Amino acid sequence: MKKIFEIKPIEYKHSPSVKDASDRFIPHLRPLKSKPLADRPCIIIDNGSYECRAGWSFEETPFLKFRNMVAKPKTQVNKAIDAMHLVGDELNEFDAGKLAKRSMFDKNIVYHYQSLEHMLDYTFGHLGLAGESQIDYPLLMTEAMCNPNHCRQNMSELLFECYRVSAVSYSVDSLLSFYYNQSKRNENFSVPNTSGLIVSSSHQVSHIIPILDGQVALESTRRLALGGSHHLELLNKSLNLKYAQHKNTLQNPDAIQYIMENHTYCATNYREQTLYLEGLFNEERAYQLEEERKKREALYGNANAEYGSKEEEKKSTISGRKIVTAVYKGRTQRQNELEGEDVVDREDHIIQLPWQQEPIPTDDEIRRRHEMRKEQGQKLKEIMQRKREEKKRKMEDELADLQSLEAYREQNQVSVFNEEIQNRGVKNFEEYKKKIRLLQIKLGIKSAEEKKPDEEKYNLLEIADEFLSPEELKRKRIQKMQKTAAMLREERKQVQKIERDKIEEFKQSDPDSYLRQLYAKRKEIMDRIAERQRRKEEFSKRGSKAAQRRLQMMAEIGLGAENEGIQKKRGRPPAAQDQGGMQQGEDDDFGAADEDWDVYRGIAKDGFSDEEEDDQQGLNELEEQIAEIDPKFANLIYNTSKQPTAEDYQIRLWSDRYRGSEILFQPSIVGMENAGLSEILENILSPVSQAIREKILRCVFITGGHTKVPGFDKRIKQELTMINRAGTPINIVKCFDEQLDAWKGGAWLANNFFSSKGLNEYSISKAKYEECGHHYLKEHFCSNFFYGPKQGGAGVMQLSKVVSLLQDKVQQSEGQLKRVKV
Amino acid sequence: MTKKGDVISRLLQEKGVDEEILEESFPFKTKEWVELRHKHKRGGVGAKHTKNLKQINANDPNSEQIGSYNSIDGGISVKKPIKYCDFTGFHTQYQDPKTGLRYFNADFFPVVRQIPDSVRDDYLAIRKANIVLR
Numbered sequence: 001m002k003k004i005f006e007i008k009p010i011e012y013k014h015s016p017s018v019k020d021a022s023d024r025f026i027p028h029l030r031p032l033k034s035k036p037l038a039d040r041p042c043i044i045i046d047n048g049s050y051e052c053r054a055g056w057s058f059e060e061t062p063f064l065k066f067r068n069m070v071a072k073p074k075t076q077v078n079k080a081i082d083a084m085h086l087v088g089d090e091l092n093e094f095d096a097g098k099l100a101k102r103s104m105f106d107k108n109i110v111y112h113y114q115s116l117e118h119m120l121d122y123t124f125g126h127l128g129l130a131g132e133s134q135i136d137y138p139l140l141m142t143e144a145m146c147n148p149n150h151c152r153q154n155m156s157e158l159l160f161e162c163y164r165v166s167a168v169s170y171s172v173d174s175l176l177s178f179y180y181n182q183s184k185r186n187e188n189f190s191v192p193n194t195s196g197l198i199v200s201s202s203h204q205v206s207h208i209i210p211i212l213d214g215q216v217a218l219e220s221t222r223r224l225a226l227g228g229s230h231h232l233e234l235l236n237k238s239l240n241l242k243y244a245q246h247k248n249t250l251q252n253p254d255a256i257q258y259i260m261e262n263h264t265y266c267a268t269n270y271r272e273q274t275l276y277l278e279g280l281f282n283e284e285r286a287y288q289l290e291e292e293r294k295k296r297e298a299l300y301g302n303a304n305a306e307y308g309s310k311e312e313e314k315k316s317t318i319s320g321r322k323i324v325t326a327v328y329k330g331r332t333q334r335q336n337e338l339e340g341e342d343v344v345d346r347e348d349h350i351i352q353l354p355w356q357q358e359p360i361p362t363d364d365e366i367r368r369r370h371e372m373r374k375e376q377g378q379k380l381k382e383i384m385q386r387k388r389e390e391k392k393r394k395m396e397d398e399l400a401d402l403q404s405l406e407a408y409r410e411q412n413q414v415s416v417f418n419e420e421i422q423n424r425g426v427k428n429f430e431e432y433k434k435k436i437r438l439l440q441i442k443l444g445i446k447s448a449e450e451k452k453p454d455e456e457k458y459n460l461l462e463i464a465d466e467f468l469s470p471e472e473l474k475r476k477r478i479q480k481m482q483k484t485a486a487m488l489r490e491e492r493k494q495v496q497k498i499e500r501d502k503i504e505e506f507k508q509s510d511p512d513s514y515l516r517q518l519y520a521k522r523k524e525i526m527d528r529i530a531e532r533q534r535r536k537e538e539f540s541k542r543g544s545k546a547a548q549r550r551l552q553m554m555a556e557i558g559l560g561a562e563n564e565g566i567q568k569k570r571g572r573p574p575a576a577q578d579q580g581g582m583q584q585g586e587d588d589d590f591g592a593a594d595e596d597w598d599v600y601r602g603i604a605k606d607g608f609s610d611e612e613e614d615d616q617q618g619l620n621e622l623e624e625q626i627a628e629i630d631p632k633f634a635n636l637i638y639n640t641s642k643q644p645t646a647e648d649y650q651i652r653l654w655s656d657r658y659r660g661s662e663i664l665f666q667p668s669i670v671g672m673e674n675a676g677l678s679e680i681l682e683n684i685l686s687p688v689s690q691a692i693r694e695k696i697l698r699c700v701f702i703t704g705g706h707t708k709v710p711g712f713d714k715r716i717k718q719e720l721t722m723i724n725r726a727g728t729p730i731n732i733v734k735c736f737d738e739q740l741d742a743w744k745g746g747a748w749l750a751n752n753f754f755s756s757k758g759l760n761e762y763s764i765s766k767a768k769y770e771e772c773g774h775h776y777l778k779e780h781f782c783s784n785f786f787y788g789p790k791q792g793g794a795g796v797m798q799l800s801k802v803v804s805l806l807q808d809k810v811q812q813s814e815g816q817l818k819r820v821k822v
Numbered sequence: 823m824t825k826k827g828d829v830i831s832r833l834l835q836e837k838g839v840d841e842e843i844l845e846e847s848f849p850f851k852t853k854e855w856v857e858l859r860h861k862h863k864r865g866g867v868g869a870k871h872t873k874n875l876k877q878i879n880a881n882d883p884n885s886e887q888i889g890s891y892n893s894i895d896g897g898i899s900v901k902k903p904i905k906y907c908d909f910t911g912f913h914t915q916y917q918d919p920k921t922g923l924r925y926f927n928a929d930f931f932p933v934v935r936q937i938p939d940s941v942r943d944d945y946l947a948i949r950k951a952n953i954v955l956r
Contacts, residue, residue: 017832017836018836079844080834080839080841080844081830081834082844083839083844083845083846084833084834084837084839084846085837085846086833090833093829093830093833106874106875107875109875109878109891111872111873111874111875111878112872113870113872114872117859118846121837121846121848121851124848124850125836125837125848129850130836130848130849130850131849132849132850133849133850134850134852135850145894146889146890146891146893146894147891148878148879148882148890148891149882149884150873150878150881150882151878154870161852161854161855162851162852162855162856163850163851163852164850164852207894218888218889218893218894219888221894222894222895222896222897223894223895223896224896225896234948237944237947237948238911238948241941241944241945242909244941271913274906274911274912274913275913277912278912278913278926281910281912281926285929654910654911655910655911655912656911659911666903666904667899668899668903668904668949669906669949670948670949670950671948671949671950671951672950673898673899674896674897674898674899675896675897675898675899675900675901676899679899679900679901680896680897683897784889785889786889787884787887787888787889787890787893788883788884788887788890789884
């Protein structure tokens with residue numbers, strides 16, 4: 001049996017209180033406060049677009065780690081609460097609906113500085129600085145690769161003017177992670193000797209940064225505006241579209257997050273993987289069709305195998321809930337034999353969503369309900385019976401009353417009689433007679449005339465016309481008609497009875513063939529309905545033949561009157577020239593005859609609604625008949641009140657497992673025209689000489705939160721192997737911890753390089769900020785490069801020092817030029 | 823376990839929310855800055871307009887220079903995009919001309935045809951192929 005996974009709820013963290021933080025840090029910080037700035041510990045803030053990590057450089061791991069979001073509560077009751085700004089884990093204390101969330105990031109850069117301010121308030125407060133009057137410690141802040149000057153200006157302004165931070169150092173997170181990992185791995189690590197290729201993929205963007213001899217090769221650095229958030233979005237959209245019935249679970253972002261973290265991976269070879277799943281899908285589908293066929297045969301027999309419940313079949317395929325155990329077992333075994341146990345799980349996954357089983361009613365319960373229903377039915381019947389009797393009695397009374405009036409008439413008291421009947425709402429004698437007759441019919445009393453035997457009834461028929469008076473002749477004609485009608489009725493009754501008997505006999509003697517006959521009839525009707533549906537659909541399309549025919553017909557009707565005139569104009573020899581002149585002024589008489597209106601019948605869009613109703617009725621009757629004989633059919637058609645099972649609450653991840661991470665390599669999946677990572681790598685490396693390639697590829701470093709997806713490193717290796725010459729050594733290095741390495745790198749930088757004089761080399765002091773202005777940037781090996789106009793004061797542009805991966809090429813081409821000149 | 827009211831009162835205390843001014847206050851922030859912010863908030867002169875990334879890049883006079891945000895953009899792909907089924911993500915060469923959806927095989931065709939317009943648009947929006955009327 002295939003493994004079924006479950007969704008576990010994500011546990012919400014709680015924000016530490018300021019008091020906890022103070023208790024933790026103040027004893028540490030008190031002795032350090034009197035020391036010179038360079039010897040004080042450094043605050044490290046890794047300000048990532050997904051998570052922010054902040055802590056002190058003397059600790060191993062960041063103390064604060066929270067989702068980088070700022071929210072405002074909207075209670076609209078307590079103004080003090082509404083004045084607060086919530087940061088990170090504090091959000092979890094409130095209902096999500098009562099919060100206005102906001103991220104300070106646009107793509108990977110900080111643009112909303114009010115939110116940043118609230119985030120920093122929170123961070124400094126929770127790092128044991130709640131009681132300080134200013135931040136008298138150095139601060140290391142990460143920023144995006146190639147952060148625009150505008151953003152850095154705002155950041156510096158905020159840090160120095162609002163918090164009076166004594167020194168700020170800006171670094172790039174992926175560079176920090178890279179150098180930190182290199183220093184831990186190499187014993188004789190030194191910055192100028194380090195070369196490599198950083199492939200980083202974070203929440204919003206991905207970067208490729210080549211590093212040559214401890215310098216960023218800025219010319220060849222590339223960014224792709226896709227990352228983990230896009231992966232999540234794609235997964236969310238496709239799952240919600242596919243399983244709209246599980247909206248309640250799947251629209252919860254936590255569930256999607258859980259699926260992404262636990263069930264996605266990066267395909268090493270996307271095409272092969274997709275083909276593999278296609279094969280699986282087809283195999284399963286074929287198996288399913290076979291099963292359906294067998295089932296249908298068992299149900300209806302071979303002859304009628306064509307029509308089953310086609311709808312149902314399709315549904316089950318697409319939601320893909322039916323699992324074929326046999327197919328799976330074979331496949332997984334083969335897979336394991338081929339590639340050993342250590343293989344990325346390539347199968348599709350089935351996930352059980354949370355659901356609740358409704359209690360199944362016990363037999364007693366069912367019986368009780370049934371009896372209750374029966375009792376109620378009995379009561380209702382009795383009531384109806386009483387009512388009927390009441391009505392009958394009333395009518396009998398009325399009849400007796402009316403008939404008693406007859407006595408007046410017999411006694412020749414016509415005026416009294418008339419008065420009496422008028423009192424009872426009857427106008428004259430004719431009406432009186434009618435009413436009595438009606439009551440008699442209703443009560444089932446035969447009138448005197450009907451009671452007569454046939455001879456008396458049709459007494460005039462035997463007598464020849466000559467002997468009859470005109471009055472009698474008239475009556476004879478009526479009698480004649482009545483007699484034929486009665487005879488026809490009898491005949492028809494007889495025929496129907498014979499037919500019924502025949503069918504009954506057929507039913508008794510050969511129920512199977514009878515059933516088959518019914519099925520055939522049903523199919524006929526269903527085909528007719530389907531055909532009508534198809535035709536209707538065709539009409540709705542403008543270009544279709546049916547629609548064109550309709551248009552043509554309309555045009556013909558419209559032109560009908562002028563037809564001959566047109567023919568004449570076109571120069572055709574008119575059939576009857578002498579009539580032409582006469583027709584010219586004549587009024588067209590369309591519509592005078594009833595047949596003329598029939599032409600519109602062809603035009604009417606839904607002119608077959610009557611037939612439709614008839615067919616539907618016929619179908620219903622047929623199905624009732626079939627259900628009477630064939631209990632299986634009844635199950636098939638009417639079994640709608642099925643209990644939901646666990647299977648109904650399962651979702652199946654086919655290509656969804658690896659499609660999300662594939663967007664990095666094929667942005668066209670999400671409709672972007674950008675080049676994917678593999679194409680970017682190709683573009684970067686293609687002009688580079690082999691020597692430098694080998695130097696860089698010796699250390700392909702993978703970092704960033706989104707590279708946690710299993711198989712990402714294998715994929716990068718695969719792509720690089722395809723680009724490079726065979727035999728080029730490619731060494732993939734994974735970072736220790738995708739999420740924390742940037743912060744740890746910051747701590748490593750602060751601990752190893754910021755001592756005494758170093759601090760000035762790596763950071764902007766407050767005095768420097770005041771001297772050089774807000775755009776000043778101190779460049780170092782982990783930082784960005786300053787671009788734009790020359791920096792004021794002592795700041796020296798280092799951009800001239802930027803290394804180029806193409807240096808060999810440039811020298812070569814220069815040499816060639818010289819040779820040409822010589 | 824702490825009660826919700828306790829948490830909120832703790833947060834209020836931590837953030838130093840003043841009952842009268844209804845503002846957060848932290849000792850490590852300079853008064854000048856806070857006052858300036860306050861003034862800007864009330865619509866005073868000199869309030870900085872928040873720009874998004876697009877505006878920042880458009881207003882950058884040095885955006886052509888190497889090292890700027892635009893300079894490291896990955897560029898546009900020159901490879902022909904591969905077509906995948908909108909429902910399964912499998913390779914496909916079929917596209918329904920009526921709805922514009924791509925489908926894997928004949929099993930999906932009735933689904934493609936019966937799909938409501940809104941859902942179809944959602945499917946197309948994944949690969950940004952839907953037509954948006956503005």
